[in-house]
Amino acid sequence: MTMRLSRKHLTLIVLAALVALAPAFFPSNFYYRIGSLIFVNGLAVTGLVVLIGFAGQISLGHAGFAGIGAYACALAPGYLGLHPGLAMLGGAGLSGVVAWLIGRPILRLKGYYLAVATLGFGILVSMVLANEAGITGGPDGREVAELGLRSALAAIGIGLNNAQFWYAATGLSMLAGAWVALNLHDSPSGRALRALHDSEVAARTVGVDVARLKLQAFVISAVYASLSGSLLALMNRFITPDVAGFLHSVEQVTMTVFGGVGSVPGAILGAAVLTLLPQALTVLQQYENLILGLIMMLVMIFMRDGLLPSLMRRLKGRE
Amino acid sequence: MTLLSVEGVGIDFGGLRAVNDVGFSVSPGEIVSIIGPNGAGKTTLFNMISGVYRPQRGRIALDGTDVTGMAPNRLAERGLSRTFQNLQIFQRMSVLENVMTGCHLRERGPVLGDLLSLPSSRRRSAATSARANALLERVGLARAAEREASSLSYGALKRLEIARALALEPRILLLDEPAAGCNAVETEEIDHLIAEVAKSGVAILLVEHDMKMVMRISGHIVVLDRGEKIAEGAPATVSRNPKVIEAYLGTQAAEAGDAVG
Numbered sequence: 001m002t003m004r005l006s007r008k009h010l011t012l013i014v015l016a017a018l019v020a021l022a023p024a025f026f027p028s029n030f031y032y033r034i035g036s037l038i039f040v041n042g043l044a045v046t047g048l049v050v051l052i053g054f055a056g057q058i059s060l061g062h063a064g065f066a067g068i069g070a071y072a073c074a075l076a077p078g079y080l081g082l083h084p085g086l087a088m089l090g091g092a093g094l095s096g097v098v099a100w101l102i103g104r105p106i107l108r109l110k111g112y113y114l115a116v117a118t119l120g121f122g123i124l125v126s127m128v129l130a131n132e133a134g135i136t137g138g139p140d141g142r143e144v145a146e147l148g149l150r151s152a153l154a155a156i157g158i159g160l161n162n163a164q165f166w167y168a169a170t171g172l173s174m175l176a177g178a179w180v181a182l183n184l185h186d187s188p189s190g191r192a193l194r195a196l197h198d199s200e201v202a203a204r205t206v207g208v209d210v211a212r213l214k215l216q217a218f219v220i221s222a223v224y225a226s227l228s229g230s231l232l233a234l235m236n237r238f239i240t241p242d243v244a245g246f247l248h249s250v251e252q253v254t255m256t257v258f259g260g261v262g263s264v265p266g267a268i269l270g271a272a273v274l275t276l277l278p279q280a281l282t283v284l285q286q287y288e289n290l291i292l293g294l295i296m297m298l299v300m301i302f303m304r305d306g307l308l309p310s311l312m313r314r315l316k317g318r319e
Numbered sequence: 320m321t322l323l324s325v326e327g328v329g330i331d332f333g334g335l336r337a338v339n340d341v342g343f344s345v346s347p348g349e350i351v352s353i354i355g356p357n358g359a360g361k362t363t364l365f366n367m368i369s370g371v372y373r374p375q376r377g378r379i380a381l382d383g384t385d386v387t388g389m390a391p392n393r394l395a396e397r398g399l400s401r402t403f404q405n406l407q408i409f410q411r412m413s414v415l416e417n418v419m420t421g422c423h424l425r426e427r428g429p430v431l432g433d434l435l436s437l438p439s440s441r442r443r444s445a446a447t448s449a450r451a452n453a454l455l456e457r458v459g460l461a462r463a464a465e466r467e468a469s470s471l472s473y474g475a476l477k478r479l480e481i482a483r484a485l486a487l488e489p490r491i492l493l494l495d496e497p498a499a500g501c502n503a504v505e506t507e508e509i510d511h512l513i514a515e516v517a518k519s520g521v522a523i524l525l526v527e528h529d530m531k532m533v534m535r536i537s538g539h540i541v542v543l544d545r546g547e548k549i550a551e552g553a554p555a556t557v558s559r560n561p562k563v564i565e566a567y568l569g570t571q572a573a574e575a576g577d578a579v580g
Binding site: 207 | 321369370371390391392395396400401403407408409410411412416419420421423424426427428432433434435436440443447484486487498525576
């Protein structure tokens with residue numbers, strides 16, 4: 001057999017090249033900002049690929065974990081004196097623990113029962129964030145401390161403006177997230193997850209502890225969501241309970257399914273397209289949402305597996 | 320020496336006695352077949368033995384340990400493996416990955432190592448891949464290793480399921496109609512494979528409609544009809560049993576004394 005580049009490495013190289021080269025085409029600083037938003041969403045949808053695409057379990061409440069991650073960065077520095085970077089890790093840990101606790105009972109549910117249960121969790125978190133105004137600042141949101149990494153970098157001679165710094169920070173985070181998810185895909189745990197997605201009964205008979213693996217996937221995806229929420233909060237220096245809201249959950253599931261739910265680069269493409277499209281369609285003014293909705297419907301009708309897997313299949317078919 | 324012993328097991332679905340008071344035993348290296356008309360309860364019995372259903376009555380023991388109602392993954396840990404009548408393939412995985420998943424108990428490890436692709440995790444995957452390739456060779460699917468499982472023919476999928484079940488290195492293998500939908504050549508291949516596996520000391524429990532195959536390879540046959548055991552014994556004895564002939568062909572045939580097979 002000849003040595004060839006594995007699909008994992010090829011995917012990572014293409015993603016890294018896109019992240020690194022895109023700024024060459026940026027006419028202004030504003031585009032760094034859009035890029036960062038794509039990467040933050042890209043990180044969140046990668047977690048959903050693990051949960052929905054690999055394990056076949058739906059969640060309509062993952063923004064709840066994004067809320068935990070975001071408010072960990074907003075609150076822990078002030079109340080606990082934690083550095084924002086540590087707050088981000090603490091938030092991820094907390095999200096993992098919460099996911100583990102609620103996942104045990106709700107992952108016994110399947111299909112739309114699971115969807116409604118996770119939906120409930122998301123709503124719960126956003127309600128708490130909105131109502132506990134004394135601590136969280138309520139619906140008006142609250143300021144988030146400066147991460148401080150940019151000034152540290154400047155001190156060692158890497159001078160980036162704020163938009164450029166966040167472009168790099170979120171881009172690297174997304175790449176790291178993609179690397180981890182792609183590792184999982186081809187690992188023993190990843191195979192077991194994909195197996196239980198296709199046939200739970202067959203997975204059990206080869207020895208897969210289905211309940212345990214589903215829970216692991218749920219915790220992993222919650223950590224992804226939490227980190228993306230933290231990055232969003234630190235980048236914007238401001239956060240509102242909307243980060244944990246139902247719309248945010250649905251938006252991210254939509255991006256994942258739109259781009260290709262079983263594919264890490266697919267879901268990231270979905271995040272990119274659905275972050276960019278609304279910006280691009282603003283020229284259409286009041287027709288913006290109409291066209292956006294139409295494009296989404298057409299893609300799902302004609303490309304049911306999502307944008308990237310369908311395109312790849314068509315390309316292979318031509319060869 | 321008995322590996323699997325089934326004693327008086329039964330289960331009802333609603334008012335229907337799907338299986339009632341069935342018992343038999345299987346020893347290492349032995350091929351025991353369960354036959355009976357459609358709806359006799361063969362697959363239901365399989366589902367109870369493999370832990371998919373919990374029996375409402377009776378007792379199942381594996382190697383002397385009571386395993387009645389034990390979860391399928393726990394039974395797999397004890398060396399029980401199975402295939403499915405209606406195929407339970409991991410459709411979106413490659414042929415090779417399907418068999419690799421069959422090695423799950425051997426290759427599983429800490430999830431953190433899998434997430435970070437630590438050397439230990441990669442080593443486990445590499446070892447599994449080699450084993451799975453060898454098994455695909457054995458069932459004649461080596462050339463299809465990288466194909467998506469859903470693209471295989473029915474007969475090939477049947478063999479893939481057997482390879483996946485063997486990947487567990489079972490002590491007892493339950494095969495639910497392994498030759499269904501296969502042509503004569505494929506059936507003969509499966510036939511040889513089963514005999515070979517039994518020769519290596521694995522106990523085999525077989526449900527199969529192809530009577531020629533059953534008569535040829537079984538050491539012992541258990542006959543079910545309407546959920547009850549109506550006969551058991553060596554192939555030659557069972558095929559002459561009037562009750563068996565009646566269950567299969569109706570009363571007239573039994574009176575005429577036709578043999579099954």
